[in-house]
Amino acid sequence: MTTTPSFGRSTPGAPVTPGTPHRGPHPVVAAVTPSVRTVRRRRNGVVAGLAWGLVLALVALLVPAGAAVGPDGVGPRFPSSPAPVVDANFPDPDVVRVDGVYHAYATNSGGRNVQHRTSTDLLSWTERPDAAPQLGAWVGECSFAPGGATDRCVWAPEVTEVEGGYALYYTARDRASQRQCIGLSLADTPDGPFVPVGEDPLVCPTALDPPDLGGAIDAATFAEDGRLWLLWKADGNCCDRAAILFAQELSADGTTLTGQPVELLRNTEPWEGAVVEAPTVVERDGTYYLFYSANDFAGGGYRTGYATAPALTGPWTRGDAELLTTDLLQGGVRGPGGQDVVEGPDGGLRIVFHGWDPTYSYRAMYDSRLDLPADGVPHVALAPTRYQAEDAVIRDARVVPDASASGGAAVGGLDEPSSSVTFQVHAERTGPATLAVRFANGTLDDQGRARPAVHRMSIGGRTVGTVTYAHTTWGNWQTVTQHVRLRAGWNTVTLTRVEGFVEVDALDLLAADRERAPALTTPPTVPGDAVRYEAEAGVVVDARVRPDAGASGGSVVGGLDLPTSSVTVRVRAERAGPATLGIRFANGSDRGGYPVEATHDVTVAGRDAGTVTYWHTRWGNWTTVTHPVVLAEGWNDVTLTRATFFAEVDAVDVW
Numbered sequence: 001m002t003t004t005p006s007f008g009r010s011t012p013g014a015p016v017t018p019g020t021p022h023r024g025p026h027p028v029v030a031a032v033t034p035s036v037r038t039v040r041r042r043r044n045g046v047v048a049g050l051a052w053g054l055v056l057a058l059v060a061l062l063v064p065a066g067a068a069v070g071p072d073g074v075g076p077r078f079p080s081s082p083a084p085v086v087d088a089n090f091p092d093p094d095v096v097r098v099d100g101v102y103h104a105y106a107t108n109s110g111g112r113n114v115q116h117r118t119s120t121d122l123l124s125w126t127e128r129p130d131a132a133p134q135l136g137a138w139v140g141e142c143s144f145a146p147g148g149a150t151d152r153c154v155w156a157p158e159v160t161e162v163e164g165g166y167a168l169y170y171t172a173r174d175r176a177s178q179r180q181c182i183g184l185s186l187a188d189t190p191d192g193p194f195v196p197v198g199e200d201p202l203v204c205p206t207a208l209d210p211p212d213l214g215g216a217i218d219a220a221t222f223a224e225d226g227r228l229w230l231l232w233k234a235d236g237n238c239c240d241r242a243a244i245l246f247a248q249e250l251s252a253d254g255t256t257l258t259g260q261p262v263e264l265l266r267n268t269e270p271w272e273g274a275v276v277e278a279p280t281v282v283e284r285d286g287t288y289y290l291f292y293s294a295n296d297f298a299g300g301g302y303r304t305g306y307a308t309a310p311a312l313t314g315p316w317t318r319g320d321a322e323l324l325t326t327d328l329l330q331g332g333v334r335g336p337g338g339q340d341v342v343e344g345p346d347g348g349l350r351i352v353f354h355g356w357d358p359t360y361s362y363r364a365m366y367d368s369r370l371d372l373p374a375d376g377v378p379h380v381a382l383a384p385t386r387y388q389a390e391d392a393v394i395r396d397a398r399v400v401p402d403a404s405a406s407g408g409a410a411v412g413g414l415d416e417p418s419s420s421v422t423f424q425v426h427a428e429r430t431g432p433a434t435l436a437v438r439f440a441n442g443t444l445d446d447q448g449r450a451r452p453a454v455h456r457m458s459i460g461g462r463t464v465g466t467v468t469y470a471h472t473t474w475g476n477w478q479t480v481t482q483h484v485r486l487r488a489g490w491n492t493v494t495l496t497r498v499e500g501f502v503e504v505d506a507l508d509l510l511a512a513d514r515e516r517a518p519a520l521t522t523p524p525t526v527p528g529d530a531v532r533y534e535a536e537a538g539v540v541v542d543a544r545v546r547p548d549a550g551a552s553g554g555s556v557v558g559g560l561d562l563p564t565s566s567v568t569v570r571v572r573a574e575r576a577g578p579a580t581l582g583i584r585f586a587n588g589s590d591r592g593g594y595p596v597e598a599t600h601d602v603t604v605a606g607r608d609a610g611t612v613t614y615w616h617t618r619w620g621n622w623t624t625v626t627h628p629v630v631l632a633e634g635w636n637d638v639t640l641t642r643a644t645f646f647a648e649v650d651a652v653d654v655w
Contacts, residue, residue, distance in 0.1 A: 299592020
């Protein structure tokens with residue numbers, strides 16, 4: 001758990017400064033000779049070193065790539081769109097299997113201290129009574145608004161079998177120190193009810209019990225060779241201290257700490273922010289895997305990282321990139337974290353974790369297969385395969401360090417006609433696929449106006465189309481998709497500059513029929529005969545018109561912040577039938593500092609016409625999104641009503 005989230009609103013006259021300085025064109029262009037490079041497949045657990053000459057020799061074997069293909073083709077085996085297995089508030093899940101039954105426990109919600117559900121397949125879950133209706137005498141009153149209206153600070157339960165029964169380790173507010181600490185309860189069965197043990201918390205490193213590490217949260221256990229260990233987090237981020245993960249040996253009955261805490265990891269990486277928490281340790285073939293959550297739990301920046309070691313006590317080495325992030329899951333899961341690992345019904349490993357719903361109202365539970373291959377790079381089946389641009393072969397460009405980029409770097413300086421970045425992409429089968437390019441575009445014309453940029457995409461040396469990048473401002477990473485056809489095995493995918501300036505962060509391999517594609521595809525071309533209707537000339541309800549020199553007509557509608565906030569424009573159709581709305585907007589919304597999409601509900605003459613999604617542009621960076629409607633002949637009232645988060649509307653084009 002971390003700090004209170006911030007919410008980005010439509011602040012009148014205060015657009016957010018567009019990020020880092022323009023990094024393209026660059027005065028110095030670095031050419032990387034395409035000789036021998038190591039091509040690393042991130043997220044798929046395979047590290048393949050290929051000599052470039054060998055890759056070129058294999059190009060002739062590639063199937064010619066083409067435009068988008070239909071669903072009837074034989075496609076590669078790729079992940080489907082994430083869907084929660086518990087679509088309700090069930091954060092920080094812990095799962096234990098007993099006699100063929102899975103027991104899941106979660107952070108307090110709806111009046112239950114420790115939520116409890118059961119399943120036989122990890123997919124269908126049955127709600128059970130509160131597993132811990134009574135807490136320890138040391139627990140004081142507490143409420144935590146960022147966790148939800150009913151959050152009483154009872155967090156992250158861990159249940160494990162111990163000598164004589166089952167132990168529950170839970171986090172709650174220590175009345176004496178007013179810090180979060182870890183308590184213990186016992187039960188004969190995993191169904192509970194668990195009964196508190198002792199008058200004091202089990203782990204509570206505060207000023208009352210030095211050293212003061214800020215308290216303790218997020219207990220987990222690890223058993224090996226007849227020894228039991230308690231993993232826990234020193235909650236230093238509560239009070240400007242380091243967040244540290246520890247392991248400490250327990251007695252066989254789980255009630256007594258028998259050893260000194262051993263530090264495993266502390267927050268040191270930029271993407272971790274002030275937080276590392278929720279430790280989970282798994283051993284496979286002599287390699288120990290530490291999975292943990294990082295960053296602000298309240299926003300989309302929360303994520304799951306991993307480290308490996310030769311022993312539980314370390315030394316631990318972080319992976320090259322995170323295991324699960326919001327952008328890696330294409331926004332389908334927001335803030336994936338609070339994970340646990342359990343053996344599935346088929347004997348393989350499963351990872352369960354939570355993620356926010358689209359409105360950031362609750363955290364649902366997700367489940368996916370977890371692979372731990374011999375190379376030590378874990379892979380979650382729900383996640384696509386990610387290829388980092390900085391690990392690709394680049395020509396007449398250069399690697400740019402960037403803490404906000406996936407993997408901590410991107411490829412910039414793609415400024416010359418010969419500038420390119422080439423990936424080796426692996427498909428298990430021949431068939432349709434979708435490639436998603438993660439990019440930032442800060443291109444401006446001579447008058448300082450935002451402009452799209454274009455790359456040519458080729459596969460196996462054959463041009464398959466162009467990729468058009470919307471203007472995002474530098475450092476505002478977004479994703480654009482391209483439908484292609486891949487050959488089983490390795491495919492050479494090259495992006496070559498055509499016009500404008502773009503930095504490329506990564507290339508993701510998605511399923512061609514993925515249900516939820518990123519909201520941002522390519523910026524639309526507004527026809528010359530489209531009719532523009534200025535938002536400020538419409539009917540504005542619970543919002544306001546404000547001046548903006550960069551907007552069409554010099555003003556926009558902002559302050560669309562309430563459920564009742566709306567703007568209505570009256571548009572004319574020469575004849576009845578389908579039409580397209582081109583809504584010119586800016587969205588600078590964030591959740592916990594992480595950029596988020598905003599949505600408006602659309603009605604035509606009072607009738608539901610769907611929902612329009614505005615990708616994150618930053619304030620003052622005006623762009624257009626299209627939305628199909630059906631209009632009646634003559635005048636039509638088109639209303640945009642705020643649904644989620646915050647967007648400003650400049651104008652509506654109709655064609």
